[in-house]
Each structure stands twice: as C-alpha cells, then as structure tokens.
Amino acid sequence: MPLHLKPISKAGIPEAIAKVDLYRSLNEPEEAESICRDILAVDATHQLALRLLGLAITDQFCGEISDRWGEAQESFDKLSDPYERIYYTGLLHERRAKAQLGAGRLPHTLTPLFEEALNCFAEAEKIRPSGNDDAILRWNRCVRLLQSHPEFQEENQAVGFDVQDSSPV
Template identity: 65%
Template structure:
C-alpha cells in the first residue's frame, strides 16, 4: 500500500504553528517536527516553523551518533535574522553538549561545545533587541553548568589547549 502526504492549507499555518508549539511543550518533539515539515512544505522560508523545527530536532538529541545535529544546524542556518542564527546556534551547541553529557561522555571532551555555545550567545547578545535577555539567560545556564563541581571540565595533568594542540616535531 502506498500512502502520500497531504498538504495543509495556507490559511491553516497559524493554527499549525500553535500545535507545533504545544507538542514541544508536551515533550512530543516528533509530532512538532512533523507539523513543522507540513508548514515548510507550503512556505519553505517560514521563520517560526524553521525555529520550531530546529528546536524539535534538538529536543530529540540523546548524545548518540544518530542525533540529527547537521540537520538541525542546516535548519537554523536558514533563519534570516543574524541574531536568531547566532542565538539558535548557541542552543544547538548547548543541547548537543548536554545530550552527550547525559549519555556519559567525559565533560572535558565536551568543553569545546559549551565554549562554542558561549561564543554564539555572546555574539547574539551584542545584536539583541532592548529588553531581550534570552542570550544572557542561556549564557548564564552554560556558565553554571561549567561551574558544577561534579564535572571535571579539564583533563588532569594537562591544560585543555595542550591536549588539543598538534604534535610538535623537532
């Protein structure tokens, strides 16, 4: 049996966006993702649907190789507003790092992800509208995570920069 997707109406986009937001709140990111794809089939540059799709994809991160990181990154890169591209890039790095942390990856291996998140949030902060403190709130969450005493963010015996440096040959 072959089934085909049906298209939603243009008039139904606003209600579909509301449903996608609701499904994300209900922790049902697959449903939110599906709705966003229906919206984007009608309006491929719909900014809210792109944001929600990217977030729904990151909601599904579990720290494994099957995470759809590149798909989420490509989705966020389609945002037309520079602030939003930076802000959601920060969320992408932060959520990837948190998922890998929950999956048991050593914290010192994940530090570069959180540093990239901080960089993106810091750049977004410079472009934010007055009263929009979202980038600051995300920055602070990352910093608090990095200050958690139960995580060892640097490998013992060597600073992180030395571990990542290419070997020197004499």
C-alpha cells in the first residue's frame, strides 16, 4: 500500500490551529509542526500557521547543529506584518542562544545571537502595535539572562556592551 499525505479541508483549519496550540502546550512540538504543515499545504500563506510552525520548530531546539533554525527563519520571513516578522526573528535568535547555552556552548559563541535578538526586539519595539509590550518583555528576559551569567558580563565588557544598563559603554 503506497503511503501519501492526505489534505485537510480549509473548513478544518480553525480546529487544526486549536490542536497546534494544544500540542505546543503539551510539549509535543513535532505534532504541532506536522499539523502546521498540513494547514500550509492547503493555505500556504496562512499567517498564524506560519508563525506557529516557526515556533514549533524553535520548541525543538536542543543547541546542536541539527537545530533547524533556517527552517524557522523561512517561516518567520513569510509573515506579512513587519512587526511580527522582526519580533519572531528576535525570538528565533533568543531561543537559539538559550538552547545553545543549555547545551554548554561558550559565551563568546552566544553573545552574537543574544545581540541579534536584542537588536530585533529594539526594532520591533519601535513599530509595535499600541499596548503590545511583547518586544520589551523579551528584551528584558534576554538582559536578565545575560546579567545572571558572570561569563556574559565579562565577555560583553570586552566588546563594549554593558548588560547592566543594556546600552553601549
């Protein structure tokens, strides 16, 4: 019996999105990713499915070369809203850096990822919708993480970035 993927109906997309949220909350990102791919097979520009696909991929990051950050970036690059595109790219860099930190990577290899995340969050903050402080919340989390690791403080002082007040020295 030949195996092939079966398409879902467009009418089933809202329920499929709900399942993506459920599987992500259950820490089953592979299932969430599969459902997002099913949605995108019938609606390639579905913005929520693109965003959730990128997030499901980043949920699987383990800090290894096998992390599919390029696939997550492609998904976020397809977001039509400039704020979302920049914000989720920042989230991608943050999650990549945190996964690599958890895998024991050296601070000098992670600093550029955190800096890129902070740059994205700063850009997103400039164009954020009224009342949306997500970029600020992510910025603050990155800064707190950097401040909590003395090795980052030493590394950042050497390159002229002060994590105490988050501005160039």
